Amino acid sequence: MNELTAADAPDASGLAGDRDVGRTWLLGYALAWFGYWLVIMLPPQFMAPHLIEHIAPHHKVDVLSYLMIQNSLVVVVCVPLAGRACDRTRSRFGRRRIWALGGFAVAAVPFALIGFQTSWPAVAALMVVASVGESAVLAALSAVIADRVPPRRRGAASAAMGVPQVVALVAGMVLVTMLVTSIPASWVLIGVLAAASPLPFFLVRRRAPLPRSADAAPGGAAPGDAAPGDGERVPLPRPREHPDYYWALLSRVLINAGNLAGTTYLLYFLDDVLHRRDPDGSLLILTLVYLVCCAATGYLGGRASDLLGRRRDLLALAGGLQAAAAALLAAAPTWPSALAGAVLLGAGYGAFLSVDQALVTDVLPDQRSRARDLGVINSAQNVPLAFGVSWLVLTFVGGYRTLYAVAAVIMLLGSASVYRIRSVR
Numbered sequence: 400m401n402e403l404t405a406a407d408a409p410d411a412s413g414l415a416g417d418r419d420v421g422r423t424w425l426l427g428y429a430l431a432w433f434g435y436w437l438v439i440m441l442p443p444q445f446m447a448p449h450l451i452e453h454i455a456p457h458h459k460v461d462v463l464s465y466l467m468i469q470n471s472l473v474v475v476v477c478v479p480l481a482g483r484a485c486d487r488t489r490s491r492f493g494r495r496r497i498w499a500l501g502g503f504a505v506a507a508v509p510f511a512l513i514g515f516q517t518s519w520p521a522v523a524a525l526m527v528v529a530s531v532g533e534s535a536v537l538a539a540l541s542a543v544i545a546d547r548v549p550p551r552r553r554g555a556a557s558a559a560m561g562v563p564q565v566v567a568l569v570a571g572m573v574l575v576t577m578l579v580t581s582i583p584a585s586w587v588l589i590g591v592l593a594a595a596s597p598l599p600f601f602l603v604r605r606r607a608p609l610p611r612s613a614d615a616a617p618g619g620a621a622p623g624d625a626a627p628g629d630g631e632r633v634p635l636p637r638p639r640e641h642p643d644y645y646w647a648l649l650s651r652v653l654i655n656a657g658n659l660a661g662t663t664y665l666l667y668f669l670d671d672v673l674h675r676r677d678p679d680g681s682l683l684i685l686t687l688v689y690l691v692c693c694a695a696t697g698y699l700g701g702r703a704s705d706l707l708g709r710r711r712d713l714l715a716l717a718g719g720l721q722a723a724a725a726a727l728l729a730a731a732p733t734w735p736s737a738l739a740g741a742v743l744l745g746a747g748y749g750a751f752l753s754v755d756q757a758l759v760t761d762v763l764p765d766q767r768s769r770a771r772d773l774g775v776i777n778s779a780q781n782v783p784l785a786f787g788v789s790w791l792v793l794t795f796v797g798g799y800r801t802l803y804a805v806a807a808v809i810m811l812l813g814s815a816s817v818y819r820i821r822s823v824r
Contacts, residue, residue, distance in 0.1 A: 425556065427600035435503075435596075436563050436568070437567045438529065450522065450582055451466070451522075460794070471782060474533070478534045482538035482771040482777075485539050486542075514587065542773055544756060554700070554701040554754065554757045562697035571592075572683055640764075648775070650714065651759065651779070654810050655780045657807065659785035659786070661724070661803055663785065664789060668732075685738065688738060692746040695749065698753070700749060700753035700754050713750055717748070718814030719747070720744070720750070723743050724743035727743065729802075730800075761823050
């Protein structure tokens with residue numbers, strides 16, 4: 400039998416699963432996600448707005464909106480396809496590993512070239528290629544929890560997936576605003592770091608893989624059931640038969656959309672509305688506050704989710720805190736309100752990240768199509784709802800206060816929809 404990485408080995412029930420998903424495994428998994436989040440979070444939050452302001456200053460909102468919508472559509476199409484291919488891959492190197500490392504390679508090279516461009520169509524073309532690679536990474540990495548982690552440890556694994564998102568954002572922003580301020584060099588640096596981050600997790604081999612006969616998939620599959628990717632054509636989940644799957648999808652889509660609608664244009668909000676003397680520095684301060692709160696609730700939320708088993712309540716609370724942050728900026732667009740909003744947004748988003756993936760994994764309908772079904776949810780959250788709504792509001796309806804009010808409503812709807820899920824507490 401070929402050796403497998405921990406990411407590719409099947410899940411085993413009982414003590415074996417707990418032993419294999421220990422602190423070292425979680426740290427390696429978190430580092431892989433750190434690399435992914437670097438190339439996902441930094442462009443919309445800072446790098447792309449900064450670049451577009453430099454090469455298309457008179458059309459910055461329109462161009463940035465187009466780029467974000469374009470990237471979202473690429474992800475919507477590619478993630479389910481990559482997930483399906485990942486499920487069906489047969490390789491002695493492991494199906495998750497080969498797609499994750501290949502995706503990082505495809506994403507990092509064009510990403511590193513973006514900063515050298517002087518026209519936004521060239522930026523758009525390179526972003527398409529990078530988004531294809533990022534889609535493969537997302538499909539492979541997100542399936543690891545369903546493959547490997549027993550249900551009672553999924554909150555911790557979900558935190559290992561989510562908390563690196565804010566760590567990557569802040570660490571990356573420190574690098575590109577304080578240490579490497581050249582636009583071309585900053586894109587190269589982030590691309591290289593992202594490509595190197597997953598190597599410890601995916602290149603360290605397990606010497607004692609679990610036997611296939613001991614497989615026990617989360618969600619009730621018995622030993623000996625078909626493993627994911629055994630070649631069968633598994634139909635997409637039907638809404639009437641698996642409503643919880645689609646309610647979890649809707650909740651994630653709405654909460655993420657509201658969050659993105661409020662944060663993507665934050666640099667422009669600080670510059671154009673609050674008239675901060677140093678908008679880059681102000682954005683860094685807000686992000687640092689956001690990080691502290693997000694990291695704290697991310698860890699605590701994951702632990703509470705595993706111990707209490709009340710994922711719905713924690714997820715609804717997380718969405719409510721984020722909605723409160725957006726409502727505060729809509730009611731009082733001031734610097735103190737922005738600081739208070741960073742606290743609320745960080746606390747809410749940290750809890751959301753540490754619980755949402757665990758809840759979604761719990762409602763997966765079929766162990767044979769984990770990467771594909773997770774890919775559908777992950778791609779759905781990238782439907783350009785946030786950027787389309789933001790562009791319409793900022794262009795035709797009102798200013799940033801209206802945008803933040805709309806974002807609050809969207810996140811409240813996402814929080815309410817989680818209570819339509821019946822199979823998870």
